[in-house]
Amino acid sequence: MEKTMTKHIFVTGGVVSSLGKGITAASLGHLLKARGYRVTMQKMDPYLNVDPGTMSPFQHGEVFVTDDGHEGDLDLGHYERFIDENLTRESNFTQGSIYQSLIARERRGDFLGGTVQVIPHVTEAIKERLRRVAEQSGADIVISEIGGTIGDIESQPFIEAARQFKKEKKPGDVLFVHVTLVPYIAAAHEVKTKPTQHSVKELRSIGVQPDFIVCRSDHEISDQVREKIALFCDVASEEVLACTDAPSIYEVPVNLHVQRFDEMVLDRLGLEHREIDLRPLQAFLSASNQCGKQVDIAVVGKYVSLPDAYLSVIEALGHAGVHHGYHVNVHLVDGETLDGSTVADALGGMDGILVPGGFGKRAFEGKILAAQYARENSIPFLGICLGLQAAVCEFARHVAGMSGATSAEFDEGAEYPVIDLMPEQEDVENKGGTMRLGAYPCRVEPNTLAFAAYGDEVIYERHRHRYEVNNAFRDRLVEAGLVVSGASPDGRLTEMVELADHPWYVASQGHPEFKSRPTRPHPLFRDFVGAAIARGAR
Structure with missing residues (x-):
């Protein structure tokens, strides 16, 4: 049973998508945790994919991986970074996953011949996920962001489930925060409240009255504008929060705190105003x-x-840069554009080169070129997942004498498949949720750059891959000078590699970026950026 003391906050969005609901929700989570409450967060996505794992990053942005191996929405990354808690697979679910579970139950005959409907079956399944995350996390407060925009057909079952959920709870146990756009019309030289009014009207038409309205804008929202929104939307003027564009997303919690957002939320939830500690932020x-x-x-x-x-x-x-007192200028370089004639122009002025994860053959040769350029020109290098595989292929080709070395993912008939399919992946047919996913241990070799960064013999990183360094060629690579600085505890899987005769060159099969925090940068990123700064200062 869910603890009766658990409070729930739903965050909805109106007018347009990409308003920053996730940042608003995460900022509120940060404030409430800074007051000593146990906070967890959840994202409900209305699309019919079971999870974003099979979706193109062009469609959905990055896929964020949790410790327990869930492929989730990128907002989970914001949540983890803001509330400094490791989330789980219970922190993200989609309409597709709800329908998948219900259809499986229907096929088993669980409904005893009854008609399966959106109400009550879909809404009840959604409410069960709300109860489950509260029970498993033991949180005082659960903040649930509902994806999409009010008025979308796709998000209606989630809004209806949240409405029912509030009705079933005691007064003060559930509240709604509505994030909306207040656009600036240049010709009129003023911000306009009508889209917000219509958005709240749409929300109220399906039975939900927002307790707070957070107004996103690129211009100042005056008290007069807030009062107008309050009048038409049936909230107090102080319950209309201004959230104008900020130079850094990490300023949003402070801006909302100045407007007493966290205090008013606690009042509505019937919780005491514990002393807040915003000093780390x-x-x-x-x-x-x-x-x-x-x-x-x-x-x-x-x-x-x-x-x-x-x-x-x-x-x-960015976290690592702040740690060192530097602003990091990130230059996004399309690997497809790199060849022998362009690589020097694209990378020659860089203090560091990072090759991130990805899937597919496109741009892989460009990533190999980037790894080669970093190695030959003593530029600090960090490879992540496919970036490690590109680095190994490059080293095999140009140092270990294995011409044409590549990944079996791209050429099954290659003479030197230095990257090959993991044995447990050979019979996998379904692509969704079947990779090596989640946190796995890695034993770090002493007297290596990796050990200098971590300072621990055994570390854990989150993984998302099907291919690994081929052990058939591992000894040959090591004999040529490649340092295997991290491996699985049984020694079977290569987890990290580096070069001994280079200022800083490390690659990880895991994804260290998922564990970085603003106040606690990840060790590999910290030392990589530090090495880049040292190079730039020469």
């Missing part, structure tokens, strides 16, 4: 604002036209 913001120097890092990938595809990588670089 404020110290990070202060350090960020004092970053007077800059360092240039190239991120060589294939999804560079959508920066959200590398969201956690970019955030982790």
